[in-house]
Amino acid sequence: MKYILLMSGTKAGVDSYLAWSQKDRDAHMAVLAGIGKDLAESGEFVVTQGLSDPREAKFVHGEKDGMPVTDGVFPESKEFLLGYWIVEVETTARACAIAGRISAAPGPGGVPTNMPIEVRQFALR
Amino acid sequence: MKYILMMTGTKADFDSYSRWSKEDLQRNVEFMRHFSTGLKDSGVFVASEGLGWPHEAKIVRAGEDGEPVTDGIFPEAKEFLAEYWIIDVESPEQAYSIAAKASGAPGPGGRPGNMPIEVRQVLSSHADLGL
Numbered sequence: 001m002k003y004i005l006l007m008s009g010t011k012a013g014v015d016s017y018l019a020w021s022q023k024d025r026d027a028h029m030a031v032l033a034g035i036g037k038d039l040a041e042s043g044e045f046v047v048t049q050g051l052s053d054p055r056e057a058k059f060v061h062g063e064k065d066g067m068p069v070t071d072g073v074f075p076e077s078k079e080f081l082l083g084y085w086i087v088e089v090e091t092t093a094r095a096c097a098i099a100g101r102i103s104a105a106p107g108p109g110g111v112p113t114n115m116p117i118e119v120r121q122f123a124l125r
Numbered sequence: 126m127k128y129i130l131m132m133t134g135t136k137a138d139f140d141s142y143s144r145w146s147k148e149d150l151q152r153n154v155e156f157m158r159h160f161s162t163g164l165k166d167s168g169v170f171v172a173s174e175g176l177g178w179p180h181e182a183k184i185v186r187a188g189e190d191g192e193p194v195t196d197g198i199f200p201e202a203k204e205f206l207a208e209y210w211i212i213d214v215e216s217p218e219q220a221y222s223i224a225a226k227a228s229g230a231p232g233p234g235g236r237p238g239n240m241p242i243e244v245r246q247v248l249s250s251h252a253d254l255g256l
Contacts, residue, residue: 004176005185006206018254029251047172049211051129052246052253058217060130060224062239068225070244079204081131081245086174092183099185100193112187119183119195120206123175 002046002088003095005102006118008079011054024108031105039087039098046086054080095119127171127213128220130227131243133204136179149233156230157208164212169223171211179205211247220244 009017020028039045057080058070074080085102089095099117107113134142145153164170180197182205188194199205210227214220224242232238248254 002174004174004206049129050248050251050254052248054245056246058221058244059241060221060228060244061241062228062237063225068221068228070221081129081206096183096185096193096195099183100187100191103185103193104187104191114186117185119185121177121181123177 001090001092001095002086002122003092004120004122005085005087005095005099006120007082007084007102007115008118009082009115010077010079011074012076014054014080014082020108024106024110027106027110028113032102035098035101035105036085039085044087044089044094044098046088048083048085050083051081054078092119092121095121126215126217126220127211127247127249128217129245129247130210130212130220130224131206131245132208132227132240133243134207134240135202135204136199137201139179139205139207145233149231149235152231152235153238157227160227160230161210163226164210164223169212169214169219171213173208173210175208176206179203217244217246 036045036048057074058072061069063069087095087098096119099119103115103117104112161170161173182199183195183197184199185193185195212220212223214223221244224244228240228242229237230240
């Protein structure tokens with residue numbers, strides 16, 4: 001079964017991440033890279049992807065005169081997707097265990113971020 | 126440049142979608158199938174997936190003892206990802222134009238849904254964040 005693990009945050013959350021020290025960021029990314037490597041070795045890894053800065057996000061609502069109608073106005077509380085992992089696992093519990101490891105990745109000072117990770121199964125087609 | 130186009134909705138939106146008539150659903154699915162074929166034919170298609178129902182979604186946080194802490198309680202206003210497309214295009218404008226086509230997918234009675242589609246560039250490396 002394929003699951004997607006979604007990491008999201010507000011603009012304020014992204015701003016705080018951008019203000020982390022280089023050392024804290026390196027430690028965080030090293031743990032995420034280790035999780036990716038473990039998933040590749042266990043055969044559960046499908047793909048992971050990070051998204052660009054939410055400040056560049058646009059909403060498109062239909063077309064007017066053949067042109068897309070875009071805006072970039074979002075509520076401060078909006079949760080923007082920051083990145084995701086797609087994993088192929090046997091159970092929801094296993095997907096949640098992987099999400100727990102991602103959530104435990106260290107933040108400033110090496111303290112786990114405890115970021116909430118949303119776990120969703122793909123629609124069966 | 127790779128972009129992700131995200132279609133999201135609240136639980137109420139999903140509930141309303143699940144009550145569409147069979148004819149409305151078929152028209153919408155047919156449009157989406159045609160949309161995906163168009164992306165593939167024009168060479169911009171990278172990936173697309175639809176997600177399961179929001180009531181099956183879980184939120185996981187790291188626990189003190191290393192065990193994941195799981196719950197499925199979300200605010201009513203939460204926007205759940207319903208479907209996404211990743212495309213490889215020449216410009217953001219081209220991504221917006223493709224997003225507008227997806228936004229125009231027919232809803233009840235065949236009227237364009239005009240669902241908001243969030244368009245974001247995906248990172249080729251962490252350096253794209255300017256770090």
